[in-house]
């Protein structure tokens with residue numbers, strides 16, 4: 509059985525299963541990016557996060573091909589830079605060409621358009637791309653709850669996902685609930701850049717499970733059913749960051765880590 513089937517997933521509209529653990533690729537470009545994605549697939553990640561802006565879609569696509577894995581066993585996210593307003597279709601077509609695939613699994617608006625008047629037209633272009641099967645699901649990134657509500661009110665279609673900065677120190681229970689209430693899966697980014705890995709709570713919990721504080725941070729996301737996409741170009745870290753499915757946190761440990769966001 510393929511390893512991804514054992515990993516926890518979030519269910520997106522259209523019966524799309526999104527692995528809760530993904531691999532971040534920002535600042536992993538060129539041959540280093542190719543090597544990192546290949547190492548990640550070898551380590552068991554089945555979800556890769558890229559973006560037009562990262563300039564590495566060609567390397568991501570090549571690593572996926574070289575891995576020998578089936579396309580349908582890998583979840584690929586890419587993102588539209590909102591300055592491409594009016595050129596959405598040509599942008600996703602360029603992403604698909606670079607990734608060497610006929611569809612992605614998730615296409616996100618990378619951040620809200622600078623002109624609020626563009627918000628709804630851009631969102632409608634994403635929905636059109638989904639309806640034409642260029643992507644299986646569509647969502648947003650760096651959106652506030654109010655900005656999500658605006659899209660839902662105008663189109664009656666909720667973004668499947670909102671990808672935002674998230675970590676124990678940014679934990680915001682209310683914001684998580686707001687996403688759940690709207691059927692929007694919360695996807696966190698920069699889990700380590702926004703964490704103090706020498707924090708005493710994280711080191712205590714890590715010692716109790718014989719894992720690292722970094723692994724505790726990732727497991728905390730999974731136990732909250734929040735998607736997490738750690739990035740690394742270091743083979744040992746790539747492997748360690750995926751090795752988080754043999755332990756889980758107790759309710760008390762979760763509460764203690766949540767409190768870091770206070």
Ligand SMILES: NC(=O)c1ccc[n+]([C@@H]2O[C@H](COP(=O)([O-])OP(=O)(O)OC[C@H]3O[C@@H](n4cnc5c(N)ncnc54)[C@H](OP(=O)(O)O)[C@@H]3O)[C@@H](O)[C@H]2O)c1
Pocket residue numbers: 531532533534535557558618649650671672696697698699700701702722723737738739740741742745746748749
């Ligand atoms: N939507 C957005 O606007 C947005 C913004 C930022 C990021 N993202 C996405 O989220 C992904 C993750 O965020 P990120 O790249 O900003 O930051 P991150 O994953 O929090 O941190 C990456 C940094 O942590 C290091 N690292 C990795 N594993 C580690 C470990 N086990 N222990 C200690 N350090 C470790 C990496 O070093 P090495 O690489 O040298 O190993 C790298 O310097 C990005 O790659 C991108 O896909 C999206």
